[in-house]
Amino acid sequence: MRLLILGSGSNGGVPQWDCNCPRCQAARLNPELRRTRSSVAVELVNRRYLLLDATPDLYHQLHSAGLHPGGERRESVIEAVLLTHGHGDHCVGLFELSTGAIFEIPVYGPPDLIEHLFGEEGYFAYLGRLGERYVEPTPLEEGESLELPGGLRAEGFEVPHTDRLEDGSYRPSRTYGYEVEGDGGRLLYIPDIEALTEGVLRRMEDADLVLLDGTFWWEDELLRVSGIDVSSTALGHVPIERSLETLRDVDVGRVIYTHINHTNPLLDPGSRMLGELRRAGFDLAYDGQVIAL
Numbered sequence: 001m002r003l004l005i006l007g008s009g010s011n012g013g014v015p016q017w018d019c020n021c022p023r024c025q026a027a028r029l030n031p032e033l034r035r036t037r038s039s040v041a042v043e044l045v046n047r048r049y050l051l052l053d054a055t056p057d058l059y060h061q062l063h064s065a066g067l068h069p070g071g072e073r074r075e076s077v078i079e080a081v082l083l084t085h086g087h088g089d090h091c092v093g094l095f096e097l098s099t100g101a102i103f104e105i106p107v108y109g110p111p112d113l114i115e116h117l118f119g120e121e122g123y124f125a126y127l128g129r130l131g132e133r134y135v136e137p138t139p140l141e142e143g144e145s146l147e148l149p150g151g152l153r154a155e156g157f158e159v160p161h162t163d164r165l166e167d168g169s170y171r172p173s174r175t176y177g178y179e180v181e182g183d184g185g186r187l188l189y190i191p192d193i194e195a196l197t198e199g200v201l202r203r204m205e206d207a208d209l210v211l212l213d214g215t216f217w218w219e220d221e222l223l224r225v226s227g228i229d230v231s232s233t234a235l236g237h238v239p240i241e242r243s244l245e246t247l248r249d250v251d252v253g254r255v256i257y258t259h260i261n262h263t264n265p266l267l268d269p270g271s272r273m274l275g276e277l278r279r280a281g282f283d284l285a286y287d288g289q290v291i292a293l
């Protein structure tokens with residue numbers, strides 16, 4: 001299995017527009033340190049891709065990764081899109097696909113997310129002159145197996161991240177992680193997760209690669225770095241310091257953290273934390289990274 005990291009930043013990207021911290025300054029000076037919002041393209045068959053999440057940076061990500069038709073005819077290199085949840089950094093890029101209505105690209109996600117985006121009052125249901133139903137929104141039940149070209153198979157599984165309301169519903173939708181298996185590998189994509197539950201840890205066992213929520217290193221990172229008194233867990237992200245500890249006892253092939261926030265000390269190349277991460281055998285994703293399983 002071959003995959004491309006289209007983006008590896010959190011909701012704000014790196015640099016973040018309203019910040020001039022040392023990490024944002026460094027990223028402004030050096031394009032290699034920039035991180036667009038988290039997304040992955042998995043190659044299914046020759047130049048046909050499965051897109052995991054559709055970020056606000058999708059237009060530039062497709063261009064940077066060279067994901068365009070090979071011939072002169074218009075053609076979609078995107079076979080299908082799997083959406084994790086309804087936070088803007090993971091789905092607003094769907095708008096980009098409005099020029100490609102003729103391709104009827106299937107967009108899968110948790111049923112409540114598909115309703116939220118494409119229901120009667122849905123966010124993307126109608127784009128005026130840009131179109132209606134320009135993709136094929138399709139609810140995917142948890143555990144339902146999706147057969148893909150190239151002999152690959154994908155499945156969504158629920159993870160804690162989005163807010164749960166008193167009536168049991170989620171706001172704006174429940175959150176999935178995705179498992180993609182076949183072509184010699186098993187990948188887990190979990191860019192946003194509040195806690196590593198037993199079920200998630202069981203899935204991680206023997207996975208060849210886990211692309212995991214690495215938004216924050218510390219539980220109190222926003223307080224330490226930006227003076228904002230809200231914890232990592234309250235924002236729905238397990239801090240790396242904690243997940244690293246938990247994963248020491250799990251037999252997982254490779255863990256690469258993604259969805260990195262500009263406050264994360266791992267972004268300092270000389271940091272003690274980056275050393276600690278690499279000694280544990282783990283690493284940090286970067287935009288444009290190509291991984292073969």
Ligand SMILES: [Zn+2]
Pocket residue numbers: 010011087089090191192259
């Ligand atoms: Zn996110």
Ligand SMILES: [Zn+2]
Pocket residue numbers: 015016019020021022023024025262263
């Ligand atoms: Zn910053």
Ligand SMILES: [Zn+2]
Pocket residue numbers: 085087161192236
């Ligand atoms: Zn989120």
